Amino acid sequence: MMHTFQVKWKSPANIALIKYWGKNGHQLPANASLSMTLSEATSTTEVIFSPLQQDQGPLVQFSFEGHANEAFQQKIEHYLQYLANHEMPFLRQYHLDIRSSNSFPHSAGIASSAAFMSSLSLCLCSVEEQLQEGMGYAFFERASYIARLGSGSASRSIYGGYVSWGRSSHVPHSSDEYATPVNKRVHPAFMNYVDAIIIVSEQPKAISSSAGHRLMDNHPFHLARYRQAAIHHEDLLLCLLCNDRERFVEIVEYEALQLHALLMTSKPSYILMEPATLYAIQKVREFRKSTGIPICFTLDAGPNIHLLYANEYKDAVEEFIRNQIIPGMTQTVRIMFDRLGNGPEQLFFKNIG
Numbered sequence: 001m002m003h004t005f006q007v008k009w010k011s012p013a014n015i016a017l018i019k020y021w022g023k024n025g026h027q028l029p030a031n032a033s034l035s036m037t038l039s040e041a042t043s044t045t046e047v048i049f050s051p052l053q054q055d056q057g058p059l060v061q062f063s064f065e066g067h068a069n070e071a072f073q074q075k076i077e078h079y080l081q082y083l084a085n086h087e088m089p090f091l092r093q094y095h096l097d098i099r100s101s102n103s104f105p106h107s108a109g110i111a112s113s114a115a116f117m118s119s120l121s122l123c124l125c126s127v128e129e130q131l132q133e134g135m136g137y138a139f140f141e142r143a144s145y146i147a148r149l150g151s152g153s154a155s156r157s158i159y160g161g162y163v164s165w166g167r168s169s170h171v172p173h174s175s176d177e178y179a180t181p182v183n184k185r186v187h188p189a190f191m192n193y194v195d196a197i198i199i200v201s202e203q204p205k206a207i208s209s210s211a212g213h214r215l216m217d218n219h220p221f222h223l224a225r226y227r228q229a230a231i232h233h234e235d236l237l238l239c240l241l242c243n244d245r246e247r248f249v250e251i252v253e254y255e256a257l258q259l260h261a262l263l264m265t266s267k268p269s270y271i272l273m274e275p276a277t278l279y280a281i282q283k284v285r286e287f288r289k290s291t292g293i294p295i296c297f298t299l300d301a302g303p304n305i306h307l308l309y310a311n312e313y314k315d316a317v318e319e320f321i322r323n324q325i326i327p328g329m330t331q332t333v334r335i336m337f338d339r340l341g342n343g344p345e346q347l348f349f350k351n352i353g
């Protein structure tokens with residue numbers, strides 16, 4: 001007899017320090033990336049799996065913050081159909097009622113796909129595990145693999161702390177197919193990092209991730225980028241291990257600016273930084289020079305700025321943001337304080353008969 005399951009996971013967003021930009025095959029990264037999992041910016045997803053009379057599934061009903069979302073519904077149907085055909089045949093026998101919400105405003109310009117896709121994949125893997133299908137996989141490795149098929153960066157949100165995704169001779173058991181946590185090789189000084197997110201624009205993304213990755217296929221600098229990403233990935237792992245904050249700052253900022261340099265020199269070209277982004281970057285560099293505080297910035301594929309620093313500098317940095325960044329902004333900005341987080345949390349799993 002088939003059962004009805006109700007499962008709920010909360011999963012965080014992550015911010016890449018070494019960027020994943022460019023892919024091959026089916027969601028395989030062109031280079032290894034490395035990220036910091038956040039704590040406060042999360043998606044909570046609940047899925048009710050109800051058995052169907054025949055194998056006509058997966059049938060899907062999706063709502064976000066209590067409202068149906070047609071565009072997203074289609075993407076999820078497509079993703080689940082792919083999984084049913086290639087990875088999780090049990091999905092053909094179920095109707096999935098998926099309800100998701102975010103802890104942060106949807107318009108906050110934070111990439112929410114990693115948080116959402118990781119929470120959804122954890123729900124799917126919990127049921128798969130219960131049905132004793134997908135046996136032979138470690139649970140989180142499998143969840144990271146399944147999340148990657150929905151959104152590459154989501155593979156990293158399956159774990160807390162610092163996470164690497166993509167084959168690298170410097171990360172044991174690493175793979176292009178799923179992410180691996182690297183916390184065992186991180187100096188304790190990096191375990192209390194803050195991410196202060198300065199939201200200068202709440203506009204939807206100017207370019208979708210998939211279109212962005214495609215720009216790399218014919219990019220004149222792509223080989224140089226992949227070579228350098230590999231070097232940065234290895235160097236950053238070493239910085240995390242040896243507590244080399246100076247080099248950490250250098251690599252993280254270089255990675256952010258390289259992502260934007262690639263975007264600017266793509267065909268078509270995208271300039272996603274805004275005057276406020278450049279203003280904040282200048283101020284961060286001045287502040288670092290005058291105080292010696294090893295704060296740095298990173299950027300996603302958008303104009304918002306993430307400031308990364310150890311918690312011991314919290315007071316000085318908050319004062320800097322209040323007195324030097326905010327007054328110079330020509331538009332209203334929102335600041336969200338996040339920090340390194342512990343990874344996803346299962347809220348419940350019920351077999352409701």
Ligand code: PMV
Nearest residue numbers: 016019020151152153209301
């Ligand atoms: O996971 P995707 O396909 O949304 O791509 C993420 C791309 C960046 O956010 C720009 C970089 C990254 O590694 O997260």
